[in-house]
């Protein structure tokens with residue numbers, strides 16, 4: 001089932017910068033789609049358009065059938081969650097538990113539903129032992145995981161994440177993978193903006209490539225990552241190793257192991 005759909009959606013900022021030109025795409029339940037592109041390509045703008053924080057000036061975006069130009073972002077928040085690239089823009093309460101409970105409470109979950117959602121979100125992000133901590137006492141990686149937990153707890157059909165691996169240490173990266181596994185089990189549609197091609201290759205079956213505000217690639221991960229340089233990105237590590245050693249092309253760690261065998 002299609003959860004998020006854009007049809008010829010264009011967006012310009014008030015200063016006249018035309019950030020997106022006629023974007024058309026559709027993301028289904030259970031699909032993990034990455035968005036790649038060089039700095040300034042329009043990835044963050046597209047993320048905000050696809051979760052209804054911004055509405056297109058022309059064309060349409062629908063979230064679960066709702067035209068985003070007809071609903072405030074606060075209503076659309078019942079259908080799609082947005083994890084900011086900068087956790088400082090998202091975190092505003094004084095404890096990890098309170099922060100994670102804010103969204104479910106706001107969406108009208110019952111106290112027991114909120115409790116279950118908070119407990120699950122803290123568990124998958126590894127923050128359960130920090131539930132009483134003040135967010136400012138967390139490390140940067142933990143604050144990013146908290147921002148993710150607070151969205152996961154809302155249990156929406158879709159989630160949009162802006163550069164989820166940026167600045168994460170090793171343990172936090174593993175927690176992120178853990179949280180993504182939960183979203184997969186739930187059948188959540190995920191749109192993941194990233195400059196991290198290894199992460200994209202390992203997590204996303206589909207990749208959207210943006211350049212100068214235009215969607216110029218949208219297809220299976222290996223097809224788009226084969227042209228990663230066009231989008232200002234290095235090839236994933238697996239692909240560089242294959243190229244250097246004459247192995248058949250592989251992009252994810254799993255494909256690399258298969259190519260070796």
Ligand SMILES: Nc1ncnc2c1ncn2[C@@H]1O[C@H](COP(=O)(O)OP(=O)(O)OP(=O)(O)O)[C@@H](O)[C@H]1O
Nearest residue numbers: 013015017019037038039040041042043044045046
């Ligand atoms: N608030 C704003 N006002 C005016 N122009 C903006 C604003 N935010 C972004 N832009 C411009 O819109 C274009 C797309 O920006 P966007 O932030 O969406 O790119 P991005 O692909 O996310 O880049 P990055 O990789 O650096 O995060 C750029 O030309 C940028 O300078």
Ligand SMILES: [Mg+2]
Nearest residue numbers: 043044045162
């Ligand atoms: Mg950005």
